[in-house]
Amino acid sequence: MTLLLAAMAALAAAAVLSAVLASRRALALAVSAGGCLAALALAAPPAVQVLLGGGTRTLTWTNPVLGQQALVLDPLAAWFVVPTLFISTGCAVYGVRYLLAGDRPVGMQAAGTNLIVLALLTVFLAGDAILFLAAWELMTIFAFLLLTHEHDRAEVRRAGLLYLVLTHAATSCLLAMFALLSIHNGSLRFGTGAALSPGAASALFTLAVIGFGCKAGAWPLHIWLPAAHPVAPSQISALLSGLVIKTGIYGLLRATLLIGRVPMTCGAVLLGIGVASAVLGVLAALAQHELKRLLAYHSIENIGIILIGAGLGSMALAAGRPAVAAIAFAGALLHVVNHALFKSLLFLSAGAVGRACRTLQIDRLGGVLRAMPRTGTSFVIGAAAICGLPPLNGFVSEFLVYMALLAACAVFPVAGQAEAVFAFAALACVGGLAAACFAKASGAVFLGAPRTPAASDAREAPGAMVGPMLALAATCVIAGLSGPWLLRVLDAPVQQLGGVSLAATPARQGLIATAALGAALIAIAGAIALIRRGLLHRQPAESSVTWACGYAAVTPSMQYTASSFARPLIAVFRGVLLPQRRQIAAVAPFAATVAVEEHSPDPVERFALDPALRGSGVGLALLRRAQPTRVQSYVLAIFVALIALLWWRLG
Amino acid sequence: MRTALHLAILLLFPPLLPGVINRVKAAFAGRRGPPVLQLYFDLWKLLRKGAVYSVTTTWIFRAGPVVTLAALLVAALLLPFGGGLPAPAAFPGDVVLFAYLLGAGRFATVLAALDTGSSFEGMGASREVTFAALAEPALFLSIAGLALARGTLSWTAMLSGQMPAWHLYGPAFAMLIGALILVALAENSRIPFDDPNTHLELTMVHEVMVLDHSGPDFALILYGASIKLFLLGAIIVRLAFPFEASIRAHVALFLAGMIVFAVVVGLVESTFARLRMNRIPQILIAASVFAALAMAVILIRVNA
Numbered sequence: 001m002t003l004l005l006a007a008m009a010a011l012a013a014a015a016v017l018s019a020v021l022a023s024r025r026a027l028a029l030a031v032s033a034g035g036c037l038a039a040l041a042l043a044a045p046p047a048v049q050v051l052l053g054g055g056t057r058t059l060t061w062t063n064p065v066l067g068q069q070a071l072v073l074d075p076l077a078a079w080f081v082v083p084t085l086f087i088s089t090g091c092a093v094y095g096v097r098y099l100l101a102g103d104r105p106v107g108m109q110a111a112g113t114n115l116i117v118l119a120l121l122t123v124f125l126a127g128d129a130i131l132f133l134a135a136w137e138l139m140t141i142f143a144f145l146l147l148t149h150e151h152d153r154a155e156v157r158r159a160g161l162l163y164l165v166l167t168h169a170a171t172s173c174l175l176a177m178f179a180l181l182s183i184h185n186g187s188l189r190f191g192t193g194a195a196l197s198p199g200a201a202s203a204l205f206t207l208a209v210i211g212f213g214c215k216a217g218a219w220p221l222h223i224w225l226p227a228a229h230p231v232a233p234s235q236i237s238a239l240l241s242g243l244v245i246k247t248g249i250y251g252l253l254r255a256t257l258l259i260g261r262v263p264m265t266c267g268a269v270l271l272g273i274g275v276a277s278a279v280l281g282v283l284a285a286l287a288q289h290e291l292k293r294l295l296a297y298h299s300i301e302n303i304g305i306i307l308i309g310a311g312l313g314s315m316a317l318a319a320g321r322p323a324v325a326a327i328a329f330a331g332a333l334l335h336v337v338n339h340a341l342f343k344s345l346l347f348l349s350a351g352a353v354g355r356a357c358r359t360l361q362i363d364r365l366g367g368v369l370r371a372m373p374r375t376g377t378s379f380v381i382g383a384a385a386i387c388g389l390p391p392l393n394g395f396v397s398e399f400l401v402y403m404a405l406l407a408a409c410a411v412f413p414v415a416g417q418a419e420a421v422f423a424f425a426a427l428a429c430v431g432g433l434a435a436a437c438f439a440k441a442s443g444a445v446f447l448g449a450p451r452t453p454a455a456s457d458a459r460e461a462p463g464a465m466v467g468p469m470l471a472l473a474a475t476c477v478i479a480g481l482s483g484p485w486l487l488r489v490l491d492a493p494v495q496q497l498g499g500v501s502l503a504a505t506p507a508r509q510g511l512i513a514t515a516a517l518g519a520a521l522i523a524i525a526g527a528i529a530l531i532r533r534g535l536l537h538r539q540p541a542e543s544s545v546t547w548a549c550g551y552a553a554v555t556p557s558m559q560y561t562a563s564s565f566a567r568p569l570i571a572v573f574r575g576v577l578l579p580q581r582r583q584i585a586a587v588a589p590f591a592a593t594v595a596v597e598e599h600s601p602d603p604v605e606r607f608a609l610d611p612a613l614r615g616s617g618v619g620l621a622l623l624r625r626a627q628p629t630r631v632q633s634y635v636l637a638i639f640v641a642l643i644a645l646l647w648w649r650l651g
Numbered sequence: 652m653r654t655a656l657h658l659a660i661l662l663l664f665p666p667l668l669p670g671v672i673n674r675v676k677a678a679f680a681g682r683r684g685p686p687v688l689q690l691y692f693d694l695w696k697l698l699r700k701g702a703v704y705s706v707t708t709t710w711i712f713r714a715g716p717v718v719t720l721a722a723l724l725v726a727a728l729l730l731p732f733g734g735g736l737p738a739p740a741a742f743p744g745d746v747v748l749f750a751y752l753l754g755a756g757r758f759a760t761v762l763a764a765l766d767t768g769s770s771f772e773g774m775g776a777s778r779e780v781t782f783a784a785l786a787e788p789a790l791f792l793s794i795a796g797l798a799l800a801r802g803t804l805s806w807t808a809m810l811s812g813q814m815p816a817w818h819l820y821g822p823a824f825a826m827l828i829g830a831l832i833l834v835a836l837a838e839n840s841r842i843p844f845d846d847p848n849t850h851l852e853l854t855m856v857h858e859v860m861v862l863d864h865s866g867p868d869f870a871l872i873l874y875g876a877s878i879k880l881f882l883l884g885a886i887i888v889r890l891a892f893p894f895e896a897s898i899r900a901h902v903a904l905f906l907a908g909m910i911v912f913a914v915v916v917g918l919v920e921s922t923f924a925r926l927r928m929n930r931i932p933q934i935l936i937a938a939s940v941f942a943a944l945a946m947a948v949i950l951i952r953v954n955a
Contacts (some may be wrong), residue, residue, distance in 0.1 A: 014729060045916065175684035240694070250728060286819070357724045366768070367707065367768070369709050370709060371712065373709075380711065380762070383760060384755070387754070387758060388751060388754075389751060389758055390722075390748060390751055390752055390753040391753060394746075395751055396927060399699030399747050399751075400745060401745070401747065402747045403744040403804065404745065405656055406744070406747075406795060406798050406804050407804070409795060409798070409799050410799060411797075414950070414954055417950055417954075421792070421795055421946055421950070423945070424791060424792075424795050425788040425791055425792045425795070425939070426788075428750070428787040428788050428791030428792075429785075429788045431754065432754070432780075432783050432784030432785070432786075432787035433784045435754055435757070435758050435761075435780060435783070435784070436756075436780035436781065436783075436784050439758060439762060439765065439776065439780050439804055440780075442762065442765075443761070443762060443766075443773070443776070444765075446709060447709070447762065447765045447766040448707060448765060448766065448767070448768030448773075449707050449768040451934075463688075463920075482759065494809075504870070506744070506804065507744075509741055509742045509743055510742055510744040513740065513742035513744075513745070513748075514744075514748055516740075517725055517728070517740060517748065520725055520728070521721055521722060521725045521752070521755075523886070524721040524725060525717050525718055525721035525722055527674075528717045528720055528721055528871065529714075529717045532716075532717060532867050532868070532871070535698055535699075535866075535867040536701065536702055536866070536867060539701030539702070539866070540701060541698065541701060541702050541703070541704055542701065542702070542703045542704070543703070543704055543705075543706050544703050544704070544705060544706070545705060545706060545707075545862055546705040546707055546708075546767045546768055546769045546772075546863055547705075547708075547862050548769060548770075548771070549765075549771060549852050556768065558770050559768050559769070559770055559773060560769075560770045560772075560773025560774055560776075560777065563775070564773070564774075565773060565777040565780075566777075566779065567779040568777060568778065568928075568932075569780075569781050569784060571929075572781070572785065572932045591704070
């Protein structure tokens with residue numbers, strides 16, 4: 001615990017120092033990155049120890065007003081602390097060169113990065129409701145400040161406000177949940193398993209799902225996420241998507257521990273929300289034209305996969321099947337870390353492309369892999385990982401979720417069986433759609449020929465930006481091949497959630513075998529590559545232009561665009577995506593302008609958020625009309641209120 | 652020994668299947684057709700040729716065929732070729748790894764196609780990912796149905812000794828076979844989903860994605876395609892011919908079953924027309940519905 005406190009102190013000190021040094025941009029950012037690095041070095045060993053050895057470390061103190069408070073490092077918290085430290089360091093290092101390339105003041109970013117990591121650690125370690133909510137609030141505010149870096153742009157301000165308003169609205173549910181829980185427990189300290197009636201447990205769980213689901217970006221409360229991620233600086237997008245939305249998952253898992261026995265229907269609803277988020281998230285991603293917005297929708301998809309695991313775990317516990325619950329929770333927990341790894345990798349490489357090409361409109365890019373080989377390779381590895389392709393890390397966690405669903409089919413009551421089968425098929429479809437979407441994104445951005453001069457002028461990002469990307473890409477590969485080791489580190493948090501050791505389930509053989517076969521895949525591919533090289537060694541390889549079926553005057557603009565690539569799937573799912581098409585058709589034989597544009601605005605935004613905002617705007621305007629304009633009337637109102645209060649209490 | 656036999660069948664037998672299919676199609680058209688071993692000759696020739704690479708391509712294009720073939724070979728290690736020939740690697744959940752390895756191979760092929768920057772190859776890649784995404788639920792529902800009916804999560808246990816299961820779940824298994832045949836035809840770009848013999852790039856799906864590959868790379872692609880056909884066929888054959896016998900008789904039976912599968916594919920290609928592109932999603936969704944119905948039947952049986 002001392003090391004953890006030292007890490008937190010290092011973060012705080014780095015924040016103060018970088019704020020003081022704000023005018024010396026490079027130094028401030030370096031101090032901030034150094035603070036994150038120091039926190040990683042100090043806090044990772046105790047967290048890994050807790051994961052490997054189980055057990056819990058606690059630091060308690062008595063607050064004169066609120067009573068006993070505590071920082072608790074239990075396996076569940078440690079599972080979230082380790083990726084937080086690792087990824088925030090990568091983002092901070094990347095941020096140095098990324099922010100220096102711009103000309104805005106960086107003090108806020110430098111200090112804010114340290115402070116948000118500090119707030120994240122406190123959220124995970126908080127041992128009582130007040131500390132948790134305070135850290136939660138700070139995290140929200142720092143995230144807002146970090147993502148509105150370019151606040152002179154109206155869309156950035158709009159996205160920031162949307163985030164702030166929605167997450168605060170959701171936090172009110174959390175206040176209610178913790179208040180009810182502390183009334184029941186008689187204490188604000190986090191305990192385990194309050195013996196609640198099923199009705200009370202359902203009510204608390206619903207509040208937790210709304211409150212934490214909004215932060216996590218679960219459908220239909222996801223609406224802030226695709227607005228906020230594209231406008232933030234890329235390392236902040238990575239931090240938001242990799243870590244901040246995971247606090248929602250952490251909160252949800254912590255809440256299930258606090259509530260104790262969650263009824264089966266609650267788990268089923270969570271599973272349903274997971275399926276909806278996964279399917280609708282990936283479909284919306286497919287229809288996007290901007291790379292970071294596409295990635296933001298994939299975060300919703302992956303949160304959906306995590307929620308499928310978490311919901312299934314709760315269902316299995318309620319059905320008395322702890323072995324299934326263990327596999328499901330293991331899948332959810334592992335996907336939390338895996339998604340943090342490859343999504344931050346993807347955002348960082350997207351940011352590098354955006355810096356080099358000055359645009360992230362997918363159809364204006366192309367062929368960037370040639371100019372930016374290391375960035376492009378990192379992105380392709382991240383893309384394969386997020387599609388869940390073996391031998392990378394995304395496959396391992398999705399494999400566990402699939403396996404839990406299949407196991408649930410065999411042992412659940414009928415309704416649960418049907419839902420598990422449905423989720424299984426939906427997850428398969430999500431896998432195929434994600435592969436389509438990332439084939440589109442990586443193909444149109446990195447492969448082929450550059451579509452615009454901006455794309456052909458791209459230069460590789462500096463080493464300080466490429467380094468974190470390569471480190472994350474390597475971690476994705478290594479994590480995909482380290483099944484037996486994952487079995488060990490996952491065991492303690494899974495036992496805390498599910499009550500059964502993961503090694504006692506069929507997932508044990510699965511994890512070991514997938515790692516071995518992943519290694520076999522790499523070995524066989526290597527062998528085939530060697531044979532191929534040997535065969536081509538004898539014959540010189542020739543260069544030519546791409547075969548265009550005999551047509552000689554090919555230009556890069558004739559390439560298949562990302563929009564056309566996704567078009568058949570969008571046509572199949574048009575009933576869900578509701579695409580809007582604007583077309584200027586050719587009227588005369590030699591028409592001057594022919595154009596077609598297709599956008600798929602988020603249905604939740606179109607049909608729920610916008611009408612609600614408009615409605616509340618009208619209501620507030622009415623209220624404003626009723627508002628007195630003179631100061632005297634305010635004084636009168638205060639006076640009357642005071643008299644009324646005195647009369648009520650004393651009279 | 653058995654592993655060696657498994658590997659020998661896996662590595663040597665698949666290129667025979669396209670030859671059989673082509674002979675059946677030729678017979679229907681009243682031609683003599685190419686030799687049954689034509690693909691072996693083609694592979695041998697291509698392996699000794701040089702290669703031409705487009706100037707827009709990168710390492711992705713060169714890695715595509717290699718990764719695809721490797722993924723298919725690893726997937727093949729998970730599939731049993733009969734009761735006497737269990738898979739060299741079997742573990743609970745290998746069904747999921749199998750499906751995702753096919754996906755990994757497809758992803759590599761699609762990226763290699765996009766790397767050429769050709770609009771035709773982009774078009775083919777777009778169609779391929781569309782059909783694959785829609786075929787995925789049918790494949791996974793079939794897997795879930797088999798898993799539930801047999802109470803196992805591994806191919807080897809799922810595809811052996813299912814005579815008693817046929818008695819219990821016969822109608823469901825018949826529907827699963829229907830769904831799996833549709834998936835196999837779609838995944839292998841056969842009629843009615845795609846015409847491997849078409850000469851018009853605009854109408855191609857799989858063939859157009861590999862237009863730019865040549866020499867050994869193209870040999871890897873053709874070989875991989877025959878293995879993919881073999882793998883999906885092997886699942887159907889094992890499911891449709893659930894007989895057990897001595898190992899020698901068994902291998903003969905399995906290989907004969909694979910030839911029958913190839914003849915059936917040839918018959919389908921000779922008697923069906925290719926579907927319009929916008930019809931294909933409907934057929935694939937129909938395959939999912941088949942598999943879902945089978946799943947419902949199995950669920951009712953299991954809970955009865």
